[in-house]
Amino acid sequence: LGEEIRTAEMGWNFDPHTIIQNTxxxxxxxxxxxxxxxxxxxxxxxxxxxxxxxxxGLGWVSPSADLLPQDGMIFLFMCFFIGVITRWFLDLxxxxxxxxxxxxxxxxxxxxxxGYSQWYTRTTGADPNLxxxxxxxxxxxxxxxxxxxFLFLPPLIFETSMHTDFFIxxxxxxxxxxLAGPAMAFQAFLLAAVTKSMMPYGWQWPECFLLGGILSxxxxxxxxxxxxxxxxxxxxxxxMEGESVMNDATSIVMYELCIYVLFGExxxxxxxxxxxxGGPMVGAxxxxxxxxxxxxxxxxxxxxxxxxxxxxxxxxxxxxxxxKVSGVLAVFTLGSLMSGFGRTSLTAExxxxxxxxxxxxxxxxxxxxxxxxxxxxxxHAFLSKMxxxxxxxxxxxxxxxxxxxxxxxxxxxxxxxxxxxxxxxHLDPVSCSFGDFCKQMFVVAWGGLRGAVGLVxxxxxxxxxxxxxxxxxxxxxxxxxVFTAGIVVLTLVVNATTIERIISIFGLGxxxxxxxxxxxxxxxxxxxxxxxxxxxxxx
Numbered sequence: 001l002g003e004e005i006r007t008a009e010m011g012w013n014f015d016p017h018t019i020i021q022n023t024x025x026x027x028x029x030x031x032x033x034x035x036x037x038x039x040x041x042x043x044x045x046x047x048x049x050x051x052x053x054x055x056x057g058l059g060w061v062s063p064s065a066d067l068l069p070q071d072g073m074i075f076l077f078m079c080f081f082i083g084v085i086t087r088w089f090l091d092l093x094x095x096x097x098x099x100x101x102x103x104x105x106x107x108x109x110x111x112x113x114x115g116y117s118q119w120y121t122r123t124t125g126a127d128p129n130l131x132x133x134x135x136x137x138x139x140x141x142x143x144x145x146x147x148x149x150f151l152f153l154p155p156l157i158f159e160t161s162m163h164t165d166f167f168i169x170x171x172x173x174x175x176x177x178x179l180a181g182p183a184m185a186f187q188a189f190l191l192a193a194v195t196k197s198m199m200p201y202g203w204q205w206p207e208c209f210l211l212g213g214i215l216s217x218x219x220x221x222x223x224x225x226x227x228x229x230x231x232x233x234x235x236x237x238x239x240m241e242g243e244s245v246m247n248d249a250t251s252i253v254m255y256e257l258c259i260y261v262l263f264g265e266x267x268x269x270x271x272x273x274x275x276x277x278g279g280p281m282v283g284a285x286x287x288x289x290x291x292x293x294x295x296x297x298x299x300x301x302x303x304x305x306x307x308x309x310x311x312x313x314x315x316x317x318x319x320x321x322x323x324k325v326s327g328v329l330a331v332f333t334l335g336s337l338m339s340g341f342g343r344t345s346l347t348a349e350x351x352x353x354x355x356x357x358x359x360x361x362x363x364x365x366x367x368x369x370x371x372x373x374x375x376x377x378x379x380h381a382f383l384s385k386m387x388x389x390x391x392x393x394x395x396x397x398x399x400x401x402x403x404x405x406x407x408x409x410x411x412x413x414x415x416x417x418x419x420x421x422x423x424x425x426h427l428d429p430v431s432c433s434f435g436d437f438c439k440q441m442f443v444v445a446w447g448g449l450r451g452a453v454g455l456v457x458x459x460x461x462x463x464x465x466x467x468x469x470x471x472x473x474x475x476x477x478x479x480x481x482v483f484t485a486g487i488v489v490l491t492l493v494v495n496a497t498t499i500e501r502i503i504s505i506f507g508l509g510x511x512x513x514x515x516x517x518x519x520x521x522x523x524x525x526x527x528x529x530x531x532x533x534x535x536x537x538x539x
Contacts, residue, residue: 083367111374145459161335171425176242213254222451278325283333381485389478458484
């Protein structure tokens, strides 16, 4: 191991000033609390070569990324163009070969190829093309990962919650809270126990709980993208969506608590309550303001602008100010209240304008975030850390962690069924047979994807030099990022690509004979009423 460390140290050619300068060129700061001198002091103070090497691993961006600010726009619009071409190609595969690949998975793989090109250009010293250089500016946001959430989460969460049936959501609320609260916390505990017993790196319980909390939360971005691709099971989709949004609060609470413990601080009950309950309160407050303005504006463009500003400002006030509550819960509350009570304030033209505008905005956001996620994971999580902080045996630990996570997910969903079965909307014994209930719960367990939110939390750990100083494992922050990235890749490539086939095998997307007869009778009745009314008007 010592020989590997010395070899790695010789190969880094480390210059802290260059690292800081290049991260700023890439569009983000390494850490606002550390300038060039601070980072150099941190490294000079380390006697342990492993900790010194871990700190040197904070280099994110190639010096070749020295672009003009406007050059970053090339990657932005090329991503949108690639998204359109990818969607067309996937539709062609579905039509010609009956092969259906989720749009988010395809974009993720495209991003992985882009990340490889960045890494190859940087390590070989080859001349990069303008597109690769432009993409480095965007992937440099990995050094300030919370900006990614501020940019992408508000439109994705608001648009989905605003177009969710409020009646179905209100009936699924309790079940979603069971899955997102105690079930998610128990899952994090079990994952922490598996991690502590399996990993040979001397991790203590706070480190294990930190990784367990990051990996336990299903990601709203990935789940929402999957459900839109499937377009079936609206009741079950609302349950999964509600869980994925609300367990973000649980994940953030666990994340904050673990950080408090690791850095020798204490967390009060008031801080925990503020994180979990403050989000809905902020969202409700923004809804009152938004609804007041919408009721007094009649121009469709102005009403659309009000909803956009409300979504982004709501998330910023929740996460970016001293309020410090869950921005995801705040925006989800705002969108849900808009769905249930705010539509009456919208004109007919505004409703159509909102549908078109938010559809385009979400399409662009999904395209950009999944391409960026693929590029960041491939470059910064895998290739840049290979054989340094991520050793060959870690592939086995990653696979074992993924399999353990799937088993634990099925266990906690199964335990939650003791509540969901008697009280779940359209899942009780009167409305749903036991066989269909088991099939739907299998889909809930298998469809718990991990994605951008977990990745951003792991990037936050990795970008903070303090984690390389307070843990027994100097490479703890790197391994958290790599393991999280691996789990994200596995859930997107394995779970997301197979869930539609599972739904088809279970026959869940097919209407029963009774439902078909009801729809047929309703269609016949409406047709008769239509022709009768038409005859009356003509006479």
